[in-house]
Amino acid sequence: MNSIKSLLKSTVPASLRRKFRETAGVASWYSQWFAARSLIFLNQRKAHSYLPGTFLIVPSDLGEIVGSRGDDAMVSTAIGEAIKRNKACQIGILTTRKELPESICIDGVTAETITPVSGIWAYFRILRKYHSVGFIGADILDGHYSVVEALRAWVFADIAARAGRLSFVIGSSFSSHPDARLRPVLSRLSAALTVNVRDLTSLKAFQREGGKGGRLVSDSAFLLSPAPTGRDQAFVDEWCAAQRNDGKLVMGFNIHPMVFLDLDPAKVAALITSTVEALGELSKRYEVALLLVPHDFRDSNRGDLAALDPLFDALSEIPGLSAAIVRAPARAGELKSIVDRVDVLVTGRMHLGVAALSMGVPVWAISPQDKFAGLFEHFGLSDQRLVPDDALDAQVLSDFLFSVASSWESTRDKVRTALPYVKELAAKNFESLDRLVSIGQADA
Numbered sequence: 001m002n003s004i005k006s007l008l009k010s011t012v013p014a015s016l017r018r019k020f021r022e023t024a025g026v027a028s029w030y031s032q033w034f035a036a037r038s039l040i041f042l043n044q045r046k047a048h049s050y051l052p053g054t055f056l057i058v059p060s061d062l063g064e065i066v067g068s069r070g071d072d073a074m075v076s077t078a079i080g081e082a083i084k085r086n087k088a089c090q091i092g093i094l095t096t097r098k099e100l101p102e103s104i105c106i107d108g109v110t111a112e113t114i115t116p117v118s119g120i121w122a123y124f125r126i127l128r129k130y131h132s133v134g135f136i137g138a139d140i141l142d143g144h145y146s147v148v149e150a151l152r153a154w155v156f157a158d159i160a161a162r163a164g165r166l167s168f169v170i171g172s173s174f175s176s177h178p179d180a181r182l183r184p185v186l187s188r189l190s191a192a193l194t195v196n197v198r199d200l201t202s203l204k205a206f207q208r209e210g211g212k213g214g215r216l217v218s219d220s221a222f223l224l225s226p227a228p229t230g231r232d233q234a235f236v237d238e239w240c241a242a243q244r245n246d247g248k249l250v251m252g253f254n255i256h257p258m259v260f261l262d263l264d265p266a267k268v269a270a271l272i273t274s275t276v277e278a279l280g281e282l283s284k285r286y287e288v289a290l291l292l293v294p295h296d297f298r299d300s301n302r303g304d305l306a307a308l309d310p311l312f313d314a315l316s317e318i319p320g321l322s323a324a325i326v327r328a329p330a331r332a333g334e335l336k337s338i339v340d341r342v343d344v345l346v347t348g349r350m351h352l353g354v355a356a357l358s359m360g361v362p363v364w365a366i367s368p369q370d371k372f373a374g375l376f377e378h379f380g381l382s383d384q385r386l387v388p389d390d391a392l393d394a395q396v397l398s399d400f401l402f403s404v405a406s407s408w409e410s411t412r413d414k415v416r417t418a419l420p421y422v423k424e425l426a427a428k429n430f431e432s433l434d435r436l437v438s439i440g441q442a443d444a
Helices: 002-011 014-042 069-085 120-127 147-162 180-186 200-208 233-245 265-285 305-315 332-339 350-357 371-377 394-435
Strands: 054-058 090-095 109-113 132-138 166-172 194-197 214-216 249-253 288-292 322-325 344-347 363-366
Touching (some): 014 147, 014 180, 054 147, 069 090, 069 132, 069 166, 069 332, 069 350, 090 120, 120 147, 132 147, 132 194, 132 394, 147 166, 194 200, 200 214, 200 371, 233 249, 233 288, 233 322, 233 332, 249 394, 265 305, 265 394, 288 305, 305 322, 344 394, 350 363, 350 394, 363 394
Parallel strands (some): 054 090, 054 132, 132 166, 166 194, 249 288, 249 344, 288 322, 344 363
16 A cells, blocks of 8 residues: 555656545545435434533634634634633633643633544534534635635534534635635535624625625624733833834834745745835835734744844844834734734734734735735725735835825724724624523523
8 A cells, every 4th residue: 555655656746646635525525514414314302412501612723723823812712702601611622632732721621632534423422512613714714725624614514503503603704716616515504504704805705605694793803802911012012112202103014924825935035125125215204113023923934933034134234224023922912912012013914913903003914815805894994905926016015105104193093983893793703602501501
């Protein structure tokens, strides 16, 4: 068998092998979905049994759980909202890990472990214990990153609803070009499944694909409380106050390698070069101080510091330009407290933008993803986003940054006016949990 695998690996191109695995994965999950629906139909009573006062969270990444700070924000918010409604609530987190990350190891929260290759039946054994199931939708449900992972998530959510669980998707986005192989499951979702979609652009795209049960919310991370406990918080407080006392506009700034989907090192290097030139031009026209804020602290070519560290070094060579960088890893709530100290934020990470907007800080984006347009729409703003390929032109990027510096105050007023409504929309993600009852009580 190993010799056959070696032969295939040496003769079949990697792209073709990947395509085959993807096609096989899609076929497998559809097969399991149809089988599970039939089992539930034939065994209704057993399928609907559960322990009251229990809540299962299915993260968008079953392996890392809170690998990105966006995931951290959404998972932490879900845990907090459940405990707020029922302090005795028993919370499980579906994962391929044996233990939960330390950051979410709190009383009443346990790991529900499946293997990376576990199918629907392993999920069933866990599901039968829980009253409510919340699925962290994030940006994986349109198949943009992996159609197999997206399909698995939809199958899990649909089966939970059909098995009588209070099942809901938390704050998902949906691109205008989702993977067409998801249409069969989207058009046949259980009517009992609530799909919370975090912006109007995504909701329209979801409905165009035949998606059922969708309703408009905003990102659940708007509800996350800021935590001024980060290791760099005191430094950021002092530095921002000093720059503002000098009459400077304090601009938070974030770019990262993943703004280019192919992670092309040449493009990343070119973006850093154009950014240095554009920020240098900005500093000639405006009194500005730059705080570089990473959102993904992973030590790899995907992490934000892979772009921000060389950018900071280059900015330090520009005479008269004040710049600082946050390097100490921080959790989502700590980053929310950090970006609260800037006047305006330019970011390539949507959840860093959510963190800033939730504190009333105006945001512009450098990103290829149209989910930013939906985020801005909540605040009555136009699509304040520059596509990364365009940002490679230093003049285009300079003009973009000039518009930020000239209009941030009026934009801030719009953000703060709309913020209470946006937070109300965020709270709708968890309305289903209002039925979460105490352990031992009858389900209302």
